[in-house]
Amino acid sequence: xxxxxxxxxxxxxxxxxxxxxxxxxxxxxxxxxxxxxxxxxxxxxxxxxxxxxxxxxxxxxxxxxxxxxxxxxxxxxxxxxxxxxxxxxxxxxxxx
Numbered sequence: 001x002x003x004x005x006x007x008x009x010x011x012x013x014x015x016x017x018x019x020x021x022x023x024x025x026x027x028x029x030x031x032x033x034x035x036x037x038x039x040x041x042x043x044x045x046x047x048x049x050x051x052x053x054x055x056x057x058x059x060x061x062x063x064x065x066x067x068x069x070x071x072x073x074x075x076x077x078x079x080x081x082x083x084x085x086x087x088x089x090x091x092x093x094x095x096x
Contacts, residue, residue: 001026001073009033010069014061016047026073032065 001022005015009026015033017023018040027033034050036043051058071077 006069006073009062009065012059012062012066014051014058015065016044016051018044026065026068028064028068031061032068033061 005017005023005026008015009032015023015027017027017033017035018038019035020038024035027035029035034047036047051061
């Protein structure tokens with residue numbers, strides 16, 4: 001996951017990103033930011049302009065992004081997810 005995107009979201013900044021790598025896991029389109037197709041500078045410019053022209057929308061997306069980072073990408077959430085995975089794998093191995 002791109003750490004700069006997580007950091008920006010944790011600071012309640014709306015994200016404009018391309019649909020590559022781990023970015024779509026962080027950015028929920030039209031909820032925490034805007035996703036555009038790669039190699040489409042026109043769409044990128046339109047998305048940035050939209051947020052600049054609608055600061056209340058940008059603020060709401062930023063707040064939603066901060067909440068998402070706290071819920072999904074916090075250390076506690078990551079540890080809990082790994083713990084659940086390890087328990088499931090151990091349980092599967094025991095019953096196999």
